[in-house]
Amino acid sequence: MKLPLRGGKFCHGVPSPMRLSRLVTHTSKESSRSEVSLNAQLLTRAGYVSRLMAGVYQFLPLGLRVLTRIENIIREEMNALGGQEILMPTLHPREPWAKTGRWDTLDVLYRLSSEGGVVAPGTACDLALGPTHEEIVTPLVAGFVHSYRDLPTVVYQIQTKFRNEPRPKSGLLRGREFRMKDMYSFHTNQDDLDDFYNRAVVAYRRVYERCGLGDRTLLTYASGGSFSRYSHEFQTLTPYGEDTIYRIPDTELAINREIVGDLDAVRDIIPGYKPGDEKMLQEHKAIEVGNIFKLVTRFSDPFGATYTDRDGERCPIIMGTYGMGPSRLMGAIVECLSDDHGMIWPESVAPYRVGLINLKPGAADVDALGADLEQRLAAIGIETLYDDRTESAGVKFADMDLLGLPWQVIVGPRGLAKGVVEVKKRADGQRQEISVESLLSHFTGG
């Protein structure tokens, strides 16, 4: 049994290793009655997140570590694509939203009044909380782009977004406040946009692959806007998904229900498609974990975002937009990768790689072995959560299964007498007795 190395050190201030006896959160046997979705039940029972109000969650130490890891994977892939990370404000003035018309048409937009006090119906509002950032990023980037030499250019941010969903639900899958990576690309022409768009598809696939959802995430044709026939969604197959999609057999492609009735559109996607062929499409429930879209000049027109080409002509900048929700992705991973005992995190996003279980705290020799292993795992860079609590063995096994760390290392008097510890792989439950030395060398890949 090999314990593969994972690249990338964890990068915020949570000490590693951590002891369960010191962790601010606790597990719970029962989940809140008002949490119905699997992801919210497991995440709250395990103490990863806590709900503040409908559609708004707080991320606790374990949950924040997962979220940060997901965001770092996204960050790496967007950087590799040539994206430059920025951070735009959450608080927006009314004016750019009015300019594109979305102040009045985007009903999930939170509108505020800077006059303060209660915003009653009919009150003049002059601020918004950002649900997406086309209105902000377009004038921002246009201010730096004057020549075709400045293009293409790509910026992105990872940030908390606000949408006043009429009905938040399904835990992290549909919140009013949520994390979003939003990227915007700027081009001189449609071909260049198309080329970048296609490379973004590949980068998105890499993100889902690295998050453990690659084999069940489909590129899905969805309705387009006025400048392109389709947008593309990335849909992760799960029975708990909110969307209905139709998979094209023998491909990694699907068609969203919203356009599957449009015969012309489907023929465009599947050449030779005829009425009656619907039965070849397999219906699935899925969660949208990404959405990419060719904006073309939808936003550069209202803002007058132009560049000067080789001939000295002023031309509109051609744009694309690329969204992905890290917090929703986190919920999707839980929905897809869990069993009756709890969550099963892929190594790439797990809050800790190893859960170290001391079965008999208080026994000097077991405590000594536990502390020694804790230190030696830390020394070789294995992030470890040490269960040093005085709880029964059953409680500890159940809790560690619920927490879903990829590996469990179990130390107890029985193994100690034989000079071994046990290693359990959470994903398949396989256990193996192993000496301390070979345990460490497995973790270092030796």
Added chain:
RNA sequence: CGGGGCGUGGCGCAGUCUGGUAGCGCGCAAGUUUUGGGAACUUGAGGCCGCGGGUUCGAAUCCCGCCGCCCCGACCA
């Protein structure tokens, strides 16, 4: 925004119909016995029964209003 359901110690629930000293399980604290898959017993702490008004000698319970939460639907760059 329509339809339905629910608010009772930290969590999960009973009690509401038929008004009369607020209960159970889990968790928490202390103790004893346990100790490799959610241990047992004993003792204990912890409640403006969502909020406001009303009826009544008396309201968790009945009436009116409000707030919050969940589910189904509508909606979902």
